[in-house]
Amino acid sequence: MSLESDLVADRLRLKRNLAFWRVAAVLAFMVAVLGFGGFGLHHAAGPHLARLKVDNIITDDADRIARIDRARKDPNVRGMILSIDSPGGSVAGGENLHDAIARFAAAKPVVTVMGGTAASAGYMIAVPSARIFASNATLTGSIGVLLQSPDVSGLLDKVGIGVDELVSGPLKGQPSVVKPLSPEGRVMLQGVVMDLYDQFVGMVASGRHMDVARVRELADGRPYTGHQAIGLGLIDQIGTEQDARDWLKANRHIALELPVRSLDAPAQGPWWRRRMGASMDGLLLSALDVLVSGTAAKTFAAQGLVLDGPVALWQP
Numbered sequence: 001m002s003l004e005s006d007l008v009a010d011r012l013r014l015k016r017n018l019a020f021w022r023v024a025a026v027l028a029f030m031v032a033v034l035g036f037g038g039f040g041l042h043h044a045a046g047p048h049l050a051r052l053k054v055d056n057i058i059t060d061d062a063d064r065i066a067r068i069d070r071a072r073k074d075p076n077v078r079g080m081i082l083s084i085d086s087p088g089g090s091v092a093g094g095e096n097l098h099d100a101i102a103r104f105a106a107a108k109p110v111v112t113v114m115g116g117t118a119a120s121a122g123y124m125i126a127v128p129s130a131r132i133f134a135s136n137a138t139l140t141g142s143i144g145v146l147l148q149s150p151d152v153s154g155l156l157d158k159v160g161i162g163v164d165e166l167v168s169g170p171l172k173g174q175p176s177v178v179k180p181l182s183p184e185g186r187v188m189l190q191g192v193v194m195d196l197y198d199q200f201v202g203m204v205a206s207g208r209h210m211d212v213a214r215v216r217e218l219a220d221g222r223p224y225t226g227h228q229a230i231g232l233g234l235i236d237q238i239g240t241e242q243d244a245r246d247w248l249k250a251n252r253h254i255a256l257e258l259p260v261r262s263l264d265a266p267a268q269g270p271w272w273r274r275r276m277g278a279s280m281d282g283l284l285l286s287a288l289d290v291l292v293s294g295t296a297a298k299t300f301a302a303q304g305l306v307l308d309g310p311v312a313l314w315q316p
Contacts, residue, residue, distance in 0.1 A: 049078055058097060060092050086122035115138065117139045137226060144221035147192070
């Protein structure tokens with residue numbers, strides 16, 4: 001009986017040791033893949049062009065700006081194709097994106113290819129580019145700033161609702177949705193709008209190498225077609241992304257064979273997808289199944305869009 005007990009004890013001990021080393025091996029594998037595999041996958045891409053696609057309302061997006069700055073510092077990134085199909089967005093969001101693209105353009109070539117619309121802040125972000133391409137039917141320009149505030153005081157009066165408002169100064173509550181804009185408030189807010197407008201005009205004049213007075217003549221808020229814009233100096237050429245690649249080859253010596261990789265946000269999903277990409281999902285899930293239940297990915301709810309304050313937005 002003593003011998004049998006010893007054999008059982010030895011067998012249990014061996015099973016425990018085996019289980020321990022299995023877990024240790026899986027953990028070591030995951031650390032190696034996460035620490036080195038992801039790094040290798042990122043840098044194994046080799047020389048390439050980055051493509052930044054802006055096809056929605058422009059807001060202040062710190063993650064997108066961080067991706068641009070990382071691409072600027074990445075020696076494998078030789079330039080950027082900026083693809084725009086946007087009516088504009090917030091002034092602050094457009095300015096921050098413009099500045100990030102300008103930093104990139106100071107180090108590496110940027111070419112812009114406009115889609116159906118690249119107006120207001122959508123045009124603002126294009127002006128640091130070395131070359132702007134558009135179609136004849138592209139709507140662009142619309143250089144200007146808009147500040148709107150609803151006033152429901154007339155409706156409140158009709159339904160017998162009054163609102164008491166305490167402010168620290170006569171301009172603190174301007175604009176207000178519950179009272180009309182005062183003459184002093186109108187002057188104050190017009191000054192804010194014109195200051196933002198002047199900044200916008202300065203960006204265009206600097207990026208397009210145009211006289212400020214000439215930009216002001218064009219910057220009355222109207223949109224222009226691509227056909228009109230090329231004659232006004234707001235864009236450089238009617239063309240597509242292929243034309244942009246041809247221009248990069250002829251003027252920046254960037255080969256047509258160089259691949260283009262997206263700078264768009266990585267696919268939402270589990271942390272291992274965000275770290276390395278979907279190609280490693282199956283491998284890592286198999287490893288994780290040894291340790292955990294093997295459940296797959298979670299999804300992220302899309303955030304709502306809010307534009308608060310002055311906007312540079314073309315309104316058809």
